[in-house]
Amino acid sequence: MRESFSFRHPGLVPGSTVRRAMASRLLAPTRPRSGPRHKAGVTVMLGLALSLGTPVLADSNLPPAALAYTQLADPAQEAKAKALMDTLRCLVCQGQSIADSDAEMAGDMRALVRQKIAAGESPGQVRKWLVERYGDYVTYDPPLSWVTAPLWLAPLVLLAIGLLLARRVFRRRRA
């Protein structure tokens, strides 16, 4: 199968994208307070974690976009943006929302959402902008169409079948 390249997501391959900062943070509590008892061991572990962590990194070397990890100043706008981000798919990790994902592209998408909301666009407009570009796949809140109609109709149909079955069974019992 052909695989297109995508940004590597930290959740995808355990260990492969542990950043320097995170690796040392993870290792820090394992060291005893009075200094490491097995100094060589700690160095080896640390070296291993760092060398395993860096070479496969497929992230750019630019810092995250301005609004990727910063909330909007206006709490009402931030709440709107956050609610929208929870329902937008991260295109790299594909199983997470952009609010949950730490992928670079998800950060850029969060920045885009916040910028647009701050500029006065409604969440619906921002969602529409993204759907125009990526299709319904980008939203976890799919619009009603003939493809998605079963999502709403199937439960009703199943419920109706259940009622019919129940009615028949109870009738027979009474008779």
Add this chain to the structure above:
Amino acid sequence: MRRLLIWAPLVLFALVFALVASGLLKPGDRTVHSAMVGKSLPELALPPLLPDRPGIATGELKGKPRLLNVFASWCIPCIAEAPQLTKLKQAGVEIDAIAVRDTPEAVQAFLARHGDPYARIGDDKASRAQLALGSAGVPETFVIDAAGRIAYQHIGEIREEDVLKLLGELEKAK
């Protein structure tokens, strides 16, 4: 009626089995295709990344078919497609580029090492242009037709066997 109904669970099982088997034999396509194919190029105004050539402005990408390559110096498959881009350029194709999340120094080093097929390079610091194009990763290559419409999207690196296909799409886009 009852005689027929007795087969219902088996039929149901067969249906579920077929569904699962088809999913196993032919896993779903996980590539995210741009919904912009067939539409005109969105309004882009990217500043030049390098001093020696212009950036990307939608109004200028008209008049003849061309390739718009979304790439980055930190992207490894972009190295793999560099020889094919050079070949396309030698075939007379104009190739413009959007450099995603990149710095001039890194791009200059990348071009010096892997070849430089680009007529324009736009600086896309926060992936805004990439998102506007409906692109979900690097590298991706768009065929822009003479009227400035997105005619075709190639996802992933351009391999040797893709060159003819792209030339065909460019021919169609005249």
